[in-house]
Amino acid sequence: MGFVLDGLAAEGYDREYSDGQLLRRIVRYFGPFLPTMLVVALSMFLVAALDALLPLLIALGIDRVGDAPPEALWGRTGWLLGAIAVAGVGSWGLNFLRQWLTAKAVGNVVLQLRLDAFEAVMARDMSFYDEYSTGRIVSRVTADTQDFSTVVTLTLNLISQLLQVIIIALILFWINPRLALIALAIAPFIVAAALAFRRVARRTTRQARRVLAEVNANVQESITGIGVAKAFRQEQAVYDVFKGVNAQSYALNLRQGLVFSAIFPILGTIAGIGTALVVYAGGASVVAGAVTPGQWFLFVEAVAFFWFPLTSIASFWSQFQLGLSASERVFALIDAEPRVSQTGAVAPARLRGRITFEGVVFGYTPFEQVLRDFDLTIAPGETVALVGHTGAGKSSIGKLVARFYEFQGGRLLVDDHDLRSLDLRAYRRQLGIVQQTPFLFSGTVRDNVRYARRDASDAEVVAAAGSIGGGDWLEALPQGLDTEVSEGGRGVSMGQRQLIAMARILLQDPAILILDEATASVDPLTEAQIQEGLETVLHGRTAIVIAHRLSTIREADRILVLRQGEVIESGSHAALIAAGGHYAQLYDTFFRHQSPDYVPEGLPGA
Amino acid sequence: MSAVVTPNAEFTVAGARRYDRRSPTRWVLAHLARFWPLLLLFFVASTLTAVLFAAVPRLTGFAFDVVLQREPDMRALLVLALGILAVVLLRGVLDLTASFSIETLGQRLERNARDELYQSLLGKSQTFHERQRVGDVMARASNDVRQLNPMMNPGVALITESFNGLIIPLVFIAFIDTRLLLAPLAFEVTFVFALRSYMRQLNPISSALRRQFGLLSAGLNQTITGIEVVKGTAQEAQEQARFGRDAARFRDFFVRQGLVQARYLPLLLLAVAFTGAFAHALWLVSRGELSTGELVAYMGLMGVLRFPAFISIFTFSLVQLGLAGAERILELMRVDTEFDEHAQAHTARVQGELVFAGVGFRYQGVPNARAVLHDVSFRVAPGQTVAIVGQTGSGKSTLTKLVNRIYDVTDGRISLDGVDLRDWQLASLRQQIGVIEQDVFLFSRSVADNIAFGLGPEVDRQAVIAASTAAQAHAFVMALPEGYDTVIGERGATLSGGQRQRLAIARALLTDPRVLILDDATSAVDSATEDAIQRAIYAVQQGRTTLMITHRLSQIRRADLVLVLHGGRLIDHGGHAELLERCPLYQRIFARYD
Incomplete structure (x- = not known):
């Protein structure tokens, strides 16, 4: 549902790879699943053919029933009904096969791509991490690899819809070219309306996105500021500001919402005009003896059936580009040359x-x-x-x-x-490193102390922690060594993070130590423990x-x-x-x- | 505690509406009821759209009949074709009307809910805001409120459309021949069951898939944020194995979801029903009980059922999400945090003598909560400066939060000027206690407005400058692009922690509190900044009882009284010299600086 609305946020992207290069590489990832993809392609073609067959069979049925007496009915139409049932059930079954196999292949390809991307990330030196923010790297490995698979799904869907449209159009032209032209007359209007809408919607989205970010920030501030406002009894003042911001947010969102909700009524109306046209022209053709009533019915159905695939064809290109951009970002990540190179091992x-x-x-x-x-x-x-x-x-x-x-x-x-x-x-x-703001992994303090030497025994961990600052800093942790820290070290104080990092070093027992001292201020007692710990850690090492x-x-x-x-x-x-x-x-x-x-x-x- | 509960909110807007807050559904309905004409318009327009949608195949059927009769009636055909055209155009208008109404409703619901929540937050006590985590309130005020809009459009809009799409064709079919209802009714009954079982299968897998994606991203995020540690300790293999596991699990959920989606049964049911319907109709035609036109109309109407069969699970989950969000908003609005306040509450100008007598505190409502403070006793004379020293978790900030009654003591008593804090009028008490937090919040307004914030908009610029000068802020404010009129946060006018702190001090100097609580964990990088900060703090301390959480050794040394907290106990207190004499913990702090 709603293909016309998809992919509106597509941005221009400077390409370093040509579309051909990208597509070749995408196809190469699907190489191991070639048999699967062949089955997918075949079932896709059959589904399209069966779906196009259905209205044709009904048209035949309408013509055959004509003046048949009840007793001759099943003889005349029995095979037709059988064929309709087989076409319907067969189309469902093949579609099931197609979707399931596609999910399997795409799932595996995305997995492989993620592993490749991850490996590439780990092979980079620090300059890479300076250049790209964590968020950008993560989204390349997780979200972009996902979008990459949409290129495939989209292409498959487009091909199957194109096939249907083409098969039906061929049948219509084969029956009666004049009527077919009338029936298809709405197609350019549908495509034009969909494209024009996308232009308008994209502009609205772009404008709205800029202003909305600002409005959202204002809403956010007015909520964060409530505490301060209350402390100084300025409720009315901040409420007045909030009211303005909220009204602005409403006006913007409403404008965007109205633009978006207009498209389906408009497309439906164009298709409906086509129906009226075909009803009249088809009826006239029947009277003139050019087509049978069943064929007339086929034309009427075709118009109703046609317009939806057309809108998704209109939106295909930008979504496809979006998917290509995503795969380009992934490949750029995989292909980047590491700058640190070793001459020996x-x-x-x-x-x-x-x-x-x-x-x-x-x-x-x-x-x-x-x-x-x-x-x-x-x-x-x-x-x-x-x-x-x-x-x-x-x-x-x-x-x-x-x-x-x-x-x-x-x-x-x-x-x-x-x-x-x-x-x-x-x-x-x-080599031991203590960062200015030591990083802790989510898990317990114990896990973090053990991070550099996973085989260390519990006794060794306890001993290492106990040697830092006399070990009494562990008492300040709610569950001692078993205290859970969340990612980055939230849950423990900055000073405690430094103490944990020093215990980690002590357990690792490196010959060389690089220590970037924290600039953040730490409470004086913890500071004393850190200084004591430092003495222990520095002892007997180059630092x-x-x-x-x-x-x-x-x-x-x-x-x-x-x-x-x-x-x-x-x-x-x-x-x-x-x-x-x-x-x-x-x-x-x-x-x-x-x-x-x-x-x-x-x-x-x- | 026998006392009177402070009634209602601390802040209300004149003429503000009250909504039914008993349940999320009632609350949403109460909001929608305000715009009942719009709601009515939506339902009428949406239903009429569905009627006109079904009317097209019906009219087409009539067109077949006038053409296929013995004498084809071309005039009638033209009239019917024009009729279809008129129906289509009218349908377009009604469809637009319905879409616009529901969209407007959704947006108004969002706007008004946000307004109601905001008013409710403003009406809550300061205690509430001190206790509530800002991030949590933020999430509800932005995400949960925003979720109300998609709940209406496309959520409610699509569900209404699908419901109409199931009912109205049946009515048209019944008018052709009630016997023809057999196939579509059989389809619809099985459809409802099939859809329910589909959603039951898909829901858990989809949420597992989303969760797994979250885990995958979070895990990777952690590896990359901690990359220096990973590489520095040569633990790449460990991280790679973990990522591989997460990514493979994601693949498994993805394939399972694909399998469930591929098995979508309603489409198979529709195919079967379609065949049955056609056979049934052909039989009736052959017996002369149904015209060809009626057959065409019937098959056209069966085709209309295709739309509801495609209805996606996502429409229902939008409504679920919207109501779940509404529930969280209501929870927040329902919270009542008022303190008990004595009926004849004490008000007076504070002198500043603060006495803790056997004070203990543990969080209420948390089972088995460890006591945060035990048996803390000390006395501060008016105008004295107290430095509180202790590790994270030793109870420093809890101790300061007891003074302005963000929390009430659970044991012992605290008195200010000889009067138990619980006997003070809360407003009077808090107006005279100033708090300067570690993270100073400034509004995106001019520097002058931020300094004068506590006094409202009409403040003499001279007073602002005087306060700012005393707080050592004047020099850096003048260096900003537009001096005191510079809007904070705009065009790079960002301030360092130390600068924000000095603006907060200027703000406190203007409002002139009698007791000051100062959380001073800001670290200065150089001595010049340090000079300025300390001069500012010195200025604001004068003539006020000051409780200061500080890491600065020199400030601790110069305090009149030092409290040494350890594990929630006051292990010693006194002046610098005496503590250095007798307190081992205190000695350890200064050990390296002889």
């Missing part, structure tokens, strides 16, 4: 943790270089704190060590291995810490001050403060206020 033995940057050149995009000819050596077991303004290259250094991005020049060594020669999965098992906390910098073995991708100062906190250079300035800007002795300027006691 050496699985390193336990690493000692020496990290060496030799003249490394790196930029996220070709237009801006973050690191130029960067040299740095970090000794095994050393904790290095990186400080500097945003964009100085602090996190880039960590991300390169994790091999999340490809660098453009120089060498990066871990112990004596060139990073490019390593088997990445084996290497990353010896690169992107530091935001005063206490962390002070504990580091070496502070590196970065500016525009270069190390401009290095040393201990006390030495650097005494030197009064860039670090002293940074301290004053970013870290001074974290001290308990801090008194803001302009306040008594300053």
Whole structure:
């Protein structure tokens, strides 16, 4: 129902693949189901033929009954009735076969495509995830693969409807070309009306969509604001605003709704005019002896039968394009080249943790270089704190060590291995990462601690969690290690997320640690637990810490001050403060206020 | 508690209508009853459309009869053809009328329901709004309200159309010959059963399929959001296996749904009925009891039954969804959260002496709820600043919510200026307690309007600027494209957490509360911003009793009183120096900063 209304939201899409390329690939996915699809095609053709046969048989029946006496009736029409029953039941049965087999094939093809897309996504390096939002990737893998299958279903439906229309039109022309022309005269009007309507509806939709987003946002705000309005006793004021917004929303929605509800009455009326025309012209032809009454009936039925397939033909093209765009997005995802490429697959033995940057050149995009000819050596077991303004290259250094991005020049060594020669999965098992906002998977805290080492025993998990910050942070979780966290870590506080991430690291026991300290503020006790946990986690590992906390910098073995991708100062906190250079300035800007002795300027006691 | 329940809503609109809220159906009907002429118009137009739809095959039948009689009557044929044309045109007009009426009805239902819900929300107590999750209210006010419109069109519209399409052809057939009702009636009876069993089979599978799609997307979403962890810990295989399982399960549901849809029985029934009807009619024709024209009319009318046979399950589920949404809206509107308030409630200007005496709290209506606070006792002198220190879940924010009676204590008592909070008049109490939340909500209005929000539109610009200056907001406001007239949220005029907080402080300075509750978890990235925020907080503290949830060590140090909460217990309280002396937990906090 309602094909005319489908696919109105189609947008222009820049094609990188030609329609032919896309269709060939779509067909290739259906390759394994070739026999099935052949059965589908055959039953589709038969259904169309049987459906077209039905009115023809009835027309014959009307002519044959004529002046037959009751006793001769079944002799004359019995086989016809049998044929009508067989055609009706056969059409249903074949249609069942077609739909069921299509569902099977499409289900399997979509599954295969999703697996391919997922695999492609997992093979990408981080630059890919920076470029595309999570929502866009997810919709490519789930929704676009689904839309892809609509190309097939749509094409099948279109072919079967076209077949029916063609078969009936042929029969009509074979019986009486003049009458057939009259009967088909409405076809162009139906198609034109459907196309014109789609133009209007698309414009209305586009306009409405823009304004509606705004109106919806306003409604949303006026509801979110109720709490504040009440606190300040401003109910009448916000109600007046709401009333205006609600009225606007009503007017817009109504306009769009009226446009949409007009189409079927209009199409039905055009088809009806065709019926009136055929009733008159057919009757005249019968009188003139050009057609039989049964054939006249066939023409009348044909008009009523015709118009619905015609409207879906009118809307086919844009829906088809929509489906092609979806499959193009999926194929673009599958075809994208990973940028990180390994030259070897050496699985390193336990690493000692020496990290060496030799003249490394790196930029996220070709237009801006973050690191130029960067040299740095970090000794095994050393904790290095990186400080500097945003964009100085602090996190880039960590991300390169994790091999999340490809660098453009120089060498990066871990112990004596060139990073490019390593088997990445084996290497990353010896690498621990704590993100600025640690990500937790939905499941229990226990599951999350165990994430990097699924074979760890319960005792090991408990021991790891207990070693972080004395373990008393577990008491603050409602069910301790069995506390459920929802995706991303909702359900536990930001500080608890960091503690869980540290327990995860401890269980993983990596040789190298990259830690991006959180900037969000955490309650002071949890902060103390985090600092204690940090000491445990850093012990005996090489660590690169992107530091935001005063206490962390002070504990580091070496502070590196970065500016525009270069190390401009290095040393201990006390030495650097005494030197009064860039670090002293940074301290004053970013870290001074974290001290308990801090008194803001302009306040008594300053 | 023997007290008088505060009657009715806190806010009403003059002349607002009341609707029957006893059940979702009654409520929807009550709304529709307001537009009864439109509803009537829809039903009449829709029914007449169906009548005229059936009239076309009937007139066609007459046309056959006038042509097939011994002397064909061409004039009569022309008249009948013109009759069909007239019927078709009139039908078009009526069909449009019906569509427009139901569409208008649906839209008005949505608009009025939203208005009613909004008024009802405005009428709820502040307590209600503090307790309710904003997202939940939002979902009902947008999704559930929006669902009312498709419930009418296409929901009710298509069901009415299908119902008419089943009944009216029968009437026409009965007028031709009542015996002919045999086949269509047999079809319709079996059709109803077949449709019901179809929906019973399809419903669970379709919802399972939708759920599985949700699971698939959510799982993938999680993998990609956490991609750094997945890759960093080399757990790609784990994720791939999970995704594969989810996607295969989706495929299984998809194929099962396809099977059920392919087995749609009503179409088979129609084919059988069609054959039977034709045989029956032929028999009557051969006995001379039915004319060829009547046979043609009959077969045409049987063809009209094709439309209801295609009726989709989705029309019924639209009505179900609409009513389920209506139920959730009603639930929200029915909630009553008024506190008991003493008959001779106390009103006075607050001085600010706050005493907690053995205060305990657990959530009501939650079975086996853990107590959130146990036996908390302390005293705050007027004008003092209290810093509350504790971990997430230690009861910090619950403690502050007891002060303005978002919740009432379950044990012990809290008194303000020596009067039990429960004896204060709620409005008087709340007007004098200002709250600055962690997430400051600002309206998409000008900065000046937001600052002056509590005082209504007529506020002196000078007063706004003075408050804003004291709150350290003046400088960044002047840097906005249109200064105080900049509309927040427009053309990139977005504000940082620290800036929003300072606007809230300016707002509080204008309304001048006597007690201030300040949830200050905003993290400043640099010391200059930190300076400004702390100066603003300092300004707003002056002359007010202030309860502050803060993570800033320097602020904790300077507070008059520090409360150390742990697991809902007040484990110690006092000044910085004394706590540093005796409280191990407190010492741990400052351990790294000697």
